[in-house]
Amino acid sequence: MKCDLLIVNATLLPEPGRGELQDNGYLAITGSKISDLGPMAKLAGNVSGRQIIDVQGNLVMPGLVNTHAHGAMTLFRGLADDLELMSWLNEHIFPAEAAFVEPEMVYWCSKLAAAEMILAGITTVADGYFHEDAAARAFAEAGIRAVAAQGVIDFPAPGVPDPVENIKAAAEFIEKWQGANPLITPGVFCHSPYTCGPQTLARAKELCRAKGAPFFIHVAETGQEVAQLEKEHGLTPIAFLHDLGLLDRDTVCVHGVWLTDADLALLEKSGAGVASCPESNMKLAAGLAPIGRMRAANIPVGLGTDGCASNNDLDLLQEMGMCAKLHKMAAGDATVLPGRVMLAMATAGGARVLGMGEKVGALRPGMDADCIVVDLARPNLTPFYNQETLVYAGRGSDVVTSIINGKVVMAKRELLTFDLGETMTQVRRISRRVKAAV
Amino acid sequence: MKCDLLIVNATLLPEPGRGELQDNGYLAITGSKISDLGPMAKLAGNVSGRQIIDVQGNLVMPGLVNTHAHGAMTLFRGLADDLELMSWLNEHIFPAEAAFVEPEMVYWCSKLAAAEMILAGITTVADGYFHEDAAARAFAEAGIRAVAAQGVIDFPAPGVPDPVENIKAAAEFIEKWQGANPLITPGVFCHSPYTCGPQTLARAKELCRAKGAPFFIHVAETGQEVAQLEKEHGLTPIAFLHDLGLLDRDTVCVHGVWLTDADLALLEKSGAGVASCPESNMKLAAGLAPIGRMRAANIPVGLGTDGCASNNDLDLLQEMGMCAKLHKMAAGDATVLPGRVMLAMATAGGARVLGMGEKVGALRPGMDADCIVVDLARPNLTPFYNQETLVYAGRGSDVVTSIINGKVVMAKRELLTFDLGETMTQVRRISRRVKAAV
Numbered sequence: 001m002k003c004d005l006l007i008v009n010a011t012l013l014p015e016p017g018r019g020e021l022q023d024n025g026y027l028a029i030t031g032s033k034i035s036d037l038g039p040m041a042k043l044a045g046n047v048s049g050r051q052i053i054d055v056q057g058n059l060v061m062p063g064l065v066n067t068h069a070h071g072a073m074t075l076f077r078g079l080a081d082d083l084e085l086m087s088w089l090n091e092h093i094f095p096a097e098a099a100f101v102e103p104e105m106v107y108w109c110s111k112l113a114a115a116e117m118i119l120a121g122i123t124t125v126a127d128g129y130f131h132e133d134a135a136a137r138a139f140a141e142a143g144i145r146a147v148a149a150q151g152v153i154d155f156p157a158p159g160v161p162d163p164v165e166n167i168k169a170a171a172e173f174i175e176k177w178q179g180a181n182p183l184i185t186p187g188v189f190c191h192s193p194y195t196c197g198p199q200t201l202a203r204a205k206e207l208c209r210a211k212g213a214p215f216f217i218h219v220a221e222t223g224q225e226v227a228q229l230e231k232e233h234g235l236t237p238i239a240f241l242h243d244l245g246l247l248d249r250d251t252v253c254v255h256g257v258w259l260t261d262a263d264l265a266l267l268e269k270s271g272a273g274v275a276s277c278p279e280s281n282m283k284l285a286a287g288l289a290p291i292g293r294m295r296a297a298n299i300p301v302g303l304g305t306d307g308c309a310s311n312n313d314l315d316l317l318q319e320m321g322m323c324a325k326l327h328k329m330a331a332g333d334a335t336v337l338p339g340r341v342m343l344a345m346a347t348a349g350g351a352r353v354l355g356m357g358e359k360v361g362a363l364r365p366g367m368d369a370d371c372i373v374v375d376l377a378r379p380n381l382t383p384f385y386n387q388e389t390l391v392y393a394g395r396g397s398d399v400v401t402s403i404i405n406g407k408v409v410m411a412k413r414e415l416l417t418f419d420l421g422e423t424m425t426q427v428r429r430i431s432r433r434v435k436a437a438v
Numbered sequence: 439m440k441c442d443l444l445i446v447n448a449t450l451l452p453e454p455g456r457g458e459l460q461d462n463g464y465l466a467i468t469g470s471k472i473s474d475l476g477p478m479a480k481l482a483g484n485v486s487g488r489q490i491i492d493v494q495g496n497l498v499m500p501g502l503v504n505t506h507a508h509g510a511m512t513l514f515r516g517l518a519d520d521l522e523l524m525s526w527l528n529e530h531i532f533p534a535e536a537a538f539v540e541p542e543m544v545y546w547c548s549k550l551a552a553a554e555m556i557l558a559g560i561t562t563v564a565d566g567y568f569h570e571d572a573a574a575r576a577f578a579e580a581g582i583r584a585v586a587a588q589g590v591i592d593f594p595a596p597g598v599p600d601p602v603e604n605i606k607a608a609a610e611f612i613e614k615w616q617g618a619n620p621l622i623t624p625g626v627f628c629h630s631p632y633t634c635g636p637q638t639l640a641r642a643k644e645l646c647r648a649k650g651a652p653f654f655i656h657v658a659e660t661g662q663e664v665a666q667l668e669k670e671h672g673l674t675p676i677a678f679l680h681d682l683g684l685l686d687r688d689t690v691c692v693h694g695v696w697l698t699d700a701d702l703a704l705l706e707k708s709g710a711g712v713a714s715c716p717e718s719n720m721k722l723a724a725g726l727a728p729i730g731r732m733r734a735a736n737i738p739v740g741l742g743t744d745g746c747a748s749n750n751d752l753d754l755l756q757e758m759g760m761c762a763k764l765h766k767m768a769a770g771d772a773t774v775l776p777g778r779v780m781l782a783m784a785t786a787g788g789a790r791v792l793g794m795g796e797k798v799g800a801l802r803p804g805m806d807a808d809c810i811v812v813d814l815a816r817p818n819l820t821p822f823y824n825q826e827t828l829v830y831a832g833r834g835s836d837v838v839t840s841i842i843n844g845k846v847v848m849a850k851r852e853l854l855t856f857d858l859g860e861t862m863t864q865v866r867r868i869s870r871r872v873k874a875a876v
Contacts, residue, residue, distance in 0.1 A: 074817075074820070074821075075821065077820075077821060077823075077827060077831060078821070078822070078823045078824055078826055078827035078830065078831065079823055081776070081777050081826045081829075081830060082762075082772065082773055082776035082777060082826070083772055083773065084771070084772050084773060085772060088772070112817055112820060115817045116817040116818050119817060120818075279763060281767065282763035282764060282766060282767040283762075283763045283766060283772065283830065284766075284772050285766045285767055285769065285770050285771055285772040286767075287767070287770075288767065308831070311830070311831075312827065312830040312831040313818045313830070313831040313833075314818070315818070315833070318756065318833065322760060322763075324520075324721075325717060325720035325721045325760075326720060326764065326767070328520075328720060328721060328722075328723045329719065329720040329723055329724075329725070329726065329764070331723065332723050332725075333522070333723055334520065334521055334522050334523060334526070334721065334722050334723040335520055335521065335522060338519070338520035339519050339520060377862065379512075379550055379553045379554040379557060379858065379862065380554050380558075380751045380752070380753065380834075382512070382515075382550060382862050382865055382866065382869075383512075383513065383515060383516070383865060383866055383869035383872075383873075384516070385515075385516045385517055385869070385872075385873060386516055388516055388519045388520070389515060389516035389750065391519075392516065392519060392721065392749070392750035392751070393515060393516065393746070393749075393750040393751040395751075395753070395756065395833050395834070395835060396818075396833070397833060397835040420817065424815065424817065424820050427820055427821060428820065428821055431820075431821035431823070434821075434823075435821075435823060
């Protein structure tokens with residue numbers, strides 16, 4: 001067994017939610033790829049990894065895929081809780097963004113988000129924000145895999161004071177980052193169908209098609225949004241996107257809470273995926289995304305944390321259990337969204353939504369080496385009869401090691417790629433200005 | 439400032455959800471009591487605590503009060519997930535309990551629960567189970583404050599093969615533990631109005647009245663229970679308890695999901711409290727407890743984790759945020775159950791439910807010294823604008839020190855009162871027998 005990094009004595013979970021736990025396994029990484037995995041017996045002492053990690057029976061599984069976040073919004077964590085969504089957005093978040101979002105803020109606050117995510121077992125994130133160039137820099141330095149999407153909105157925005165320039169700014173961002181770093185996939189994130197006009201939406205998607213880049217949009221998040229679109233265009237938000245030709249395999253619909261059967265049929269036919277953010281939808285009382293109906297229609301569905309202003313953490317492990325429990329209660333049926341479905345959604349399901357299903361989200365030879373080690377010697381994970389325990393009793397802090405693209409980026413809960421203390425100091429410094437202003 | 443233990447440089451939160459954060463504070467503990475607290479300036483260098491803990495700006499607040507748990511059920515964590523409540527109970531939990539619950543199991547598995555709770559910032563727990571004597575021993579050794587209630591049920595039960603003996607067993611338990619240990623308050627836990635007959639319920643409450651002991655009962659948890667009680671007695675579960683004279687200030691109604699206005703009026707008049715267990719109720723699809731209506735009626739309401747077979751962890755910090763978000767979504771109103779209400783419920787509110795409102799749940803001179811230190815230098819708690827951040831972004835693992843009854847029982851996330859490794863080894867040993875049997 002020749003490889004660069006060999007993980008031994010692992011409880012392997014190569015395909016969470018689909019396959020079973022495999023005791024006494026190994027995982028071999030060569031360069032940035034998984035080169036082999038199997039039972040320890042197969043190694044037969046013939047071991048020559050350049051680096052060997054003995055995980056002593058702990059769980060080794062694919063890293064989690066966070067299909068929706070606004071990393072830089074760590075700055076606004078807890079700034080405006082317990083408020084109605086439109087008041088939260090218009091009276092608190094938009095003004096705070098107008099006052100404080102600039103490249104340095106995006107850089108440090110995205111870096112804090114990267115730390116929080118890596119420490120919680122997230123190895124891929126789909127991020128969308130303004131000054132996304134600074135976010136992409138932060139993610140690249142942190143060593144987290146990111147689909148980084150430049151924010152587009154038809155209002156004066158941070159970095160793009162004149163909305164006429166918003167597509168140009170997105171094009172420059174894609175130009176700069178496409179192919180520049182193996183961890184970073186640039187894309188475009190249109191805020192929503194109520195903050196971007198039809199022409200902007202069409203031009204943004206056209207740019208994405210020309211560049212082969214992913215397109216994201218918040219859509220069908222609230223009943224209010226649906227009412228507004230119906231009034232202005234006589235269409236549901238999804239039908240509106242469909243009419244503009246925006247729905248295809250490279251489009252990710254974020255939230256997708258208020259969906260009619262016709263909307264689901266449009267999504268199914270188009271191949272577009274959905275990023276469901278249950279904790280954000282709960283906290284802002286947006287509503288309950290019909291995950292069961294989406295899955296029945298074979299629409300790709302992943303799990304997202306959303307930004308820290310509306311969740312308020314970036315803990316996808318915990319979000320799995322929250323999502324399952326919420327749907328059980330809403331359905332009055334404890335058998336819906338079982339733990340395994342959540343595990344699959346948070347790994348391979350999310351990868352499929354981001355068009356990365358062949359690349360990450362499972363441990364298979366040839367796939368990119370994104371994996372995490374979960375400490376099974378925690379009281380909250382004892383005993384560990386099966387993988388569902390991770391969903392219903394696990395939390396991000398149970399993850400002890402994180403490997404992304406073949407590189408160990410976190411070990412023993414210490415980040416290895418950058419100085420987290422410095423980052424927190426910088427975020428606190430900026431947060432004091434925010435506090436003084438509100 | 440003379441005292442036994444002096445905590446300095448604290449961000450104090452003496453009354454979570456009511457008062458505000460106080461920067462640069464100290465807390466003095468003398469024996470088992472809080473003797474003083476205030477701003478560091480007041481100390482003026484005049485410091486003579488026998489032990490001094492410099493928390494370097496971290497948060498110091500009262501420990502959390504878990505109003506409902508079955509500690510020993512850590513053994514059944516993850517044994518039967520994603521099942522309908524009655525199938526879960528009758529086909530999985532009751533048979534597993536019949537096969538595996540004996541004093542040694544209760545001792546080790548309650549000790550594991552104590553560890554998990556202490557490590558998550560819980561300093562008081564109301565526990566109910568069979569062989570509760572073994573649980574009380576485990577809690578006393580772990581150094582956690584416990585209202586330990588002996589389980590009563592009208593079926594053959596672990597330790598009480600003949601139900602005719604169930605009140606006698608409870609009486610012996612109370613006799614043994616009352617006044618025996620400052621941390622342990624013995625009580626009685628009747629399983630439910632559908633598993634205990636009227637005579638058993640009346641005799642159990644009579645015993646509690648005679649001894650001044652608290653009385654617990656699962657009640658109005660599911661719609662099925664309500665239908666059964668209506669059919670058999672023509673009464674709602676709460677009205678049934680009221681008719682039997684069971685409701686008073688020393689009774690805790692666990693769950694209280696399905697409550698009519700008349701039930702709420704009965705509860706209000708009686709002074710009985712409610713232990714709400716939202717994660718358990720979600721996971722088993724039991725329903726949504728009307729916390730808002732209970733609070734409006736001034737019914738004491740606390741938060742409980744329930745046992746690990748139905749939650750599946752014992753993390754009350756996380757449960758606060760979950761509860762708030764759930765109620766926001768259910769009400770379609772993001773302003774209901776604000777973070778501060780959750781903080782108050784999980785501390786002073788829970789203490790009030792357990793009749794301990796003058797003793798624990800706040801940091802005031804003369805109260806028992808139960809407090810925790812939360813690490814504010816965690817990425818998920820940065821920045822920390824206000825106490826709500828604890829509710830929406832905190833998790834149990836952010837607690838770094840725990841003091842109960844004036845004694846440091848956990849520091850730097852290490853338990854100081856017993857060997858956690860040994861306890862986990864013992865629980866795993868028992869869990870292998872369970873796994874082999876199912």
